[in-house]
Amino acid sequence: xxxxxxxxxxxxxxxxxxxxxxxxxxxxxxxxxxxxxxxxxxxxxxxxxxxxxxxxxxxxxxxxxxxxxxxxxxxxxxxxxxxxxxxxxxxxxxxxxxxxxxxxxxxxxxxxxxxxxxxxxxxxxxxxxxxxxxxxxxxxxxxxxxxxxxxxxxxxxxxxxxxxxxxxxxxxxxxxxxxxxxxxxxxxxxxxxxxxxxxxxxxxxxxxxxxxxxxxxxxxxxxxxxxxxxxxxxxxxxxxxxxxxxxxxxxxxxxxxxxxxxxxxxxxxxxxxxxxxxxxxxxxxxxxxxxxxxxxxxxxxxxxx
Amino acid sequence: xxxxxxxxxxxxxxxxxxxxxxxxxxxxxxxxxxxxxxxxxxxxxxxxxxxxxxxxxxxxxxxxxxxxxxxxxxxxxxxxxxxxxxxxxxxxxxxxxxxxxxxxxxxxxxxxxxxxxxxxxxxxxxxxxxxxxxxxxxxxxxxxxxxxxxxxxxxxxxxxxxxxxxxxxxxxxxxxxxxxxxxxxxxxxxxxxxxxxxxxxxxxxxxxxxxxxxxxxxxxxxxxxxxxxxxxxxxxxxxxxxxxxxxxxxxxxxxxxxxxxxxxxxxxxxxxxxxxxxxxxxxxxxxxxxxxxxxxxxxxxxxxxxxxxxxxxxxxxxxxxxxxxxxxxxxxxxxxxxxxxxxxxxxxxxxxxxxxxxxxxxxxxxxxxxxxxxxxxxxxxxxxxxxxxxxxxxxxxxxxxxxxxxxxxxxxxxxxxxxxxxxxxxxxxxxxxxxxxxxxxx
Numbered sequence: 001x002x003x004x005x006x007x008x009x010x011x012x013x014x015x016x017x018x019x020x021x022x023x024x025x026x027x028x029x030x031x032x033x034x035x036x037x038x039x040x041x042x043x044x045x046x047x048x049x050x051x052x053x054x055x056x057x058x059x060x061x062x063x064x065x066x067x068x069x070x071x072x073x074x075x076x077x078x079x080x081x082x083x084x085x086x087x088x089x090x091x092x093x094x095x096x097x098x099x100x101x102x103x104x105x106x107x108x109x110x111x112x113x114x115x116x117x118x119x120x121x122x123x124x125x126x127x128x129x130x131x132x133x134x135x136x137x138x139x140x141x142x143x144x145x146x147x148x149x150x151x152x153x154x155x156x157x158x159x160x161x162x163x164x165x166x167x168x169x170x171x172x173x174x175x176x177x178x179x180x181x182x183x184x185x186x187x188x189x190x191x192x193x194x195x196x197x198x199x200x201x202x203x204x205x206x207x208x209x210x211x212x213x214x215x216x217x218x219x220x221x222x223x224x225x226x227x228x229x230x231x232x233x234x235x236x237x238x239x240x241x242x243x244x245x246x247x248x249x250x251x252x253x254x255x256x257x258x259x260x261x262x263x264x265x266x267x268x269x270x271x272x273x274x275x276x277x278x279x280x281x282x283x284x285x286x287x288x289x290x291x292x293x294x295x296x297x298x299x300x301x302x303x304x305x
Numbered sequence: 306x307x308x309x310x311x312x313x314x315x316x317x318x319x320x321x322x323x324x325x326x327x328x329x330x331x332x333x334x335x336x337x338x339x340x341x342x343x344x345x346x347x348x349x350x351x352x353x354x355x356x357x358x359x360x361x362x363x364x365x366x367x368x369x370x371x372x373x374x375x376x377x378x379x380x381x382x383x384x385x386x387x388x389x390x391x392x393x394x395x396x397x398x399x400x401x402x403x404x405x406x407x408x409x410x411x412x413x414x415x416x417x418x419x420x421x422x423x424x425x426x427x428x429x430x431x432x433x434x435x436x437x438x439x440x441x442x443x444x445x446x447x448x449x450x451x452x453x454x455x456x457x458x459x460x461x462x463x464x465x466x467x468x469x470x471x472x473x474x475x476x477x478x479x480x481x482x483x484x485x486x487x488x489x490x491x492x493x494x495x496x497x498x499x500x501x502x503x504x505x506x507x508x509x510x511x512x513x514x515x516x517x518x519x520x521x522x523x524x525x526x527x528x529x530x531x532x533x534x535x536x537x538x539x540x541x542x543x544x545x546x547x548x549x550x551x552x553x554x555x556x557x558x559x560x561x562x563x564x565x566x567x568x569x570x571x572x573x574x575x576x577x578x579x580x581x582x583x584x585x586x587x588x589x590x591x592x593x594x595x596x597x598x599x600x601x602x603x604x605x606x607x608x609x610x611x612x613x614x615x616x617x618x619x620x621x622x623x624x625x626x627x628x629x630x631x632x633x634x635x636x637x638x639x640x641x642x643x644x645x646x647x648x649x650x651x652x653x654x655x656x657x658x659x660x661x662x663x664x665x666x667x668x669x670x671x672x673x674x675x676x677x678x679x680x681x682x683x684x685x686x687x688x689x690x691x692x693x694x695x696x697x698x699x700x701x702x703x704x705x706x707x708x709x710x711x712x713x714x715x716x717x718x719x720x721x722x723x724x725x726x727x728x729x730x731x732x733x734x735x736x737x738x739x740x741x742x743x744x745x746x747x
Contacts, residue, residue: 001461001463003463004461004463004466004467008470011721011724011725011728014721014725015725015728015729015732018725018729019729019732022729022733124738126738158732160729160732160733161732161733161737163733164732164733164734164735164737165684165685165688165733165734165736166684167684167733167734168683168684168687168688169682169684172683172684
């Protein structure tokens with residue numbers, strides 16, 4: 001029995017040593033990525049400065065053409081929207097960025113499932129911390145992870161788990177220099193060739209996610225305390241029938257005195273199928289049209305002074 | 306007690322069901338044996354065994370099949386113009402109910418048939434039914450196998466402990482690194498198969514075939530491994546099923562403990578193969594119909610079970626049940642055909658209803674195009690392929706090359722390196738929080 005336990009102990013001692021070394025190598029590779037998402041994230045968080053930051057989910061990433069905004073408003077702009085993410089990632093990103101500089105304006109594109117409601121019953125909020133895990137040494141990131149899941153917080157100590165499923169990409173990003181989008185905006189090229197059958201964004205009985213609500217409030221307070229102008233926006237969605245569900249988010253904006261620019265059921269944009277790649281995402285043509293319209297509204301309601 | 310407490314961890318109320326089934330079958334076994342000793346007439350014993358079997362199966366029937374039977378009856382009556390509806394039950398199904406019920410009822414039937422003596426010690430019997438490594442997803446043990454082990458004093462055995470940890474490690478690897486990653490692709494395509502072309506649907510079906518193997522065999526290995534470290538030997542539940550050369554052979558390798566249960570409690574009591582050919586075919590069909598029903602309360606499972614039964618009847622009629630030749634080409638072709646047949650049947654098993662299953666299979670043969678590989682990133686494909694190559698290497702080595710690659714076991718530094726690499730791969734490539742075990746829901 002003693003021999004058995006000693007061997008188990010030795011096994012775990014070797015694994016811990018490998019884990020530590022692996023974590024150090026991965027941290028180095030993240031910091032020195034020559035391309036890909038880590039390079040992009042490093043530039044956003046550690047190097048570049050922009051007047052305007054667009055934040056939110058894939059709807060932000062594919063709907064706001066940074067170049068049109070730059071040309072229209074005469075300010076530098078970066079689209080920091082991330083597919084499958086929302087307020088939790090945005091709060092984390094802003095907390096890192098704001099250590100270095102304060103942008104002039106943040107536009108946050110709201111999405112029901114990523115910012116206020118549970119996305120689905122089987123999806124835990126831990127899915128939103130994957131992008132900010134590489135910056136785990138920042139106290140704010142540790143606080144965010146701890147709030148979402150204590151288990152995930154303790155897992156940050158393991159280099160192997162912290163970089164779970166990322167190793168091959170990290171190696172690739174350190175070996176192959178791939179061009180990164182310099183303004184973050186990723187246009188979608190396709191056109192929706194079918195008529196959807198379900199126009200609901202989320203089921204009407206979806207539960208409110210208290211964690212997301214906490215981070216939404218935290219994000220607002222964090223940005224406002226830095227005296228950065230904050231605008232919430234809702235970009236168009238094809239013939240959506242879920243507008244009512246945004247009422248709660250509208251109340252949050254009103255309570256915190258944050259401007260909300262609502263294009264969700266915009267008469268020009270929300271019913272023209274040729275402007276969409278799928279029910280939730282505008283294509284390149286739709287994004288250009290929407291961004292132009294958005295800039296006009298931004299000038300009129302936010303930047304008039 | 307520890308096993309029961311662990312079971313209560315799922316939902317305390319479920320433990321009442323587990324306890325109920327345990328007590329019914331315990332007393333059933335005692336009474337059936339007492340009647341046997343007192344020389345009661347067999348008709349009375351037969352009635353008693355039916356009574357206790359029905360009582361033991363009652364929670365399973367209520368929790369798992371009530372809604373299905375109710376809905377099917379309502380729909381059937383509505384089809385002939387009769388309106389009749391009973392209220393549905395909105396209860397969660399107790400975890401592992403199919404497994405522990407079959408183990409408990411199987412014990413009682415074994416007592417009835419005189420294969421084992423009735424257990425007198427209630428606590429030992431409670432442990433037999435609720436033994437924590439196997440209570441949620443098997444393997445389904447027999448009293449012959451497990452009861453003597455429960456009664457004996459366990460002294461730590463180094464070799465057994467080591468083997469247990471090896472099985473635990475491999476089980477974790479195939480579950481977390483392979484099954485759960487495959488599941489990400491499978492879930493995406495199966496949920497929206499209408500948006501994918503035939504080759505993507507076919508790829509997803511192959512992935513599901515591999516996923517369910519890695520998921521269930523992974524669980525079984527972990528259960529067997531944990532039991533082995535505690536000094537218990539449970540039945541091996543899988544023996545490289547996708548290297549089977551016929552469907553009959555497949556069922557000797559897949560979910561072995563269930564096949565054994567069905568053979569002992571359904572197939573043999575009906576006459577097995579010691580009767581006329583048509584009767585034997587009927588016995589096979591009924592056995593696999595029961596297997597389908599056991600897997601779930603849905604017509605898809607019944608179709609799945611019937612398909613396996615019918616194919617085995619055809620194999621038996623044509624004498625294709627097994628291949629004992631040494632022609633590698635024939636063997637390879639048979640393995641591929643068996644895999645495709647099993648794969649085809651799993652589509653019914655996975656789909657929520659029969660029409661969707663047919664629609665997806667229809668897509669495979671009519672909607673041509675390249676598979677949508679972009680559902681995974683390049684790195685995800687690499688991780689997946691690495692896991693699948695390791696799985697194939699191990700299964701092929703164990704099946705055909707058992708006396709090759711001996712250095713993997715003999716040289717301790719190589720052996721340790723393999724264990725450590727596997728463990729690190731689990732931590733780095735495993736899908737954590739990817740979902741529970743597929744068979745837990747059965």
